[in-house]
Amino acid sequence: MLVRVRAFAQDLGFSAVGVAGVDLSSAEPGLLAWLSNGFHGSMDYMAAHGLRRARPAELVPGTVSVLTARVDYLPRGTPDGWQAVEFERLERPAEGTVSLYARGRDYHKVVRGRLQRLAERIAAEIGPFGHRAFTDSAPVLEAELATRSGQGWRGKHTLVLAREGGSMFFLGEIYVDLALPATPAAEPHCGSCQACLDICPTRAIVAPYRLDARRCISYLTIEHAGPIPEALRPLLGNRIYGCDDCQLACPWNKYAGRSVLPDFDARTGLADEALTTYLGWSEEEFLRRTEGGPIRRIGHERWLRNVAVAAGNALAQLPEGDPARGPLRQALAAHAGHPSELVREHVRWALERDGAGV
Template sequence: MSKVRAWGQELALSQIGVAGVDLRSAEPGLLAWLEAGFHGEMAYMASHGLKRARPAELVPGTVSVITARMDYLPEATPPDWVAHERQRLLQPGEAVVSVYARGRDYHKVFRSRLQKLAERIAVEIGPFGHRAFTDSAPVLEAELATRSGQGWRGKHTLVLSREAGSMFFLGEIYVDLALPPSEPVSAHCGACEACLVACPTQAIVAPYRLDARRCISYLTIEHAGPIPLELRPLLGNRIYGCDDCQLACPWNKFAQRSPLPDFAEREGLGTAQLVELFAWTEAEFLRRTEGSAIRRIGHERWLRNLAVALGNARRQGAGAQVEQALVQRLEHPSELVREHVRWALDVTPRRKP
């Protein structure tokens, strides 16, 4: 495995591990989470059932799983990045996009490098069965990562590393090779509950237990319908994802920068204003988000999220420019957008005669 780790480093994969495929001990927790309805509208989480915990059912012939970590903080990230991100959350007119989504879509970047790693292994040992995944199939990524020594499960449910915090992506290569598993690492959260306290919507309902239905990342990305009224004020100026639990985590002082230009901020997404982004037409949205993870939510949800953030900014006295931007979208063709704009403006919908 030393050669595989060296090849991984050449491909900007920060860490390589190996896990076995017997994940039966994780099945009760997965079932309990689904039965509680914590997956919300993510029907795919339930439709795949226990296949997530059974790699050999997902990819027949799988004997081992090679896991990989890829750090994503942009190379130009300053040392005081956490303070900077927190300060942006206090500026109601600024549009806050989760750090991971400000660059190129990680699915494309990471998966291609995992595939190259598999091809490099094949050159060394000959053809073998394999399939690479990056948040793209029913895979228990965090479970495989912790079992293979990538880190431990934090109380916010993300994987934490002593060397890299949690600002990284996880990927896997399912292989039909019997590889020696990596040693897991011990947990180091201790009595700390900073992530639970920091969550704006209290989506972390208990240590290691997340109700996705309250999570801002879920609401702004996965959720297709109206954002629940009681949660809208809590979104603040977050328009795509949320990093609050990670910003609060003391381990992220060790978060690593990525050498890849793919993760550099694009389109000014680290400094953009809500009004500016709300003005994008659908054509402009598609052009500016080409190759970005943001494109997957579509222009309608993009405007929905921005309308909520603009409404919050308006209620904090953000000024006439915010109100004017919202008024211009009052007659938008989408009822989803119109409803959120009316909420933002405190406008009662017109009754049909």
């Protein structure tokens, strides 16, 4: 049956599928330790769901097995040497950098829809069965299920790594009431490499396989709703939504696959765009530009917060006389009286950075 499922999955754009059992009890101590250390930050839902994440049959009664799937998300036209291209973006302080996965359509909708279609294809083959599909949308230990089902191993940055696909992929799951044989787990291949730990701008990877989300730029620019801690702001550079550094530095990502889906192609205006342009987006334009994409979920207020931090960092980095400095100051000053104190405070901080690095 798994051979047929893999064929169906490939037709739908998945790069790999596997099967995991539902006994994840050995993962519970690690989950509890992570929560007790407060590494989840303000993601209170992580603590609220607790061990339910490690107990699939409690989340969906009747679950006997979990089908796992990978979907590559590098845009179809991604060139060879793409990691160097992305690193170069970080060296252009007057432009904003958006994480690669967020430049196209919202993966939640894309992947979940295709998982549902996969379940329908299976049902057409074997008859009706109980199932529920998830992708980063419920209390699910996605990485644990992925590693147990052979999608890859857990890298030292805590992401799942595959020898033939790096880590530039989304994960999805279908909880099923079918007893399916588990696929073998993958062997780890990080060895002594710690490129991801060394490159993390905020040292959020506090030890191999341990991430303190409170320091992670992806958390700070996406999940975190309040002020970004001042000590961390200069470390964000020009990253305005997410951070790819640990993946860019990973040697295995030279094997990262390009998506076969047009959904993840970069939208116009979400790569190589000036920070002044982003600061100029009204709420209406922000909503229009981000419609159907993952960035929209943070809202215009947090968007301006993030871009203001990047603009402040640019003012601190750009040399006196650089033609980008004046427009950056003007774009920031335009928000000095913004209705949101969150925006005003980050704008004030950014303007105070003017000349800090000169």
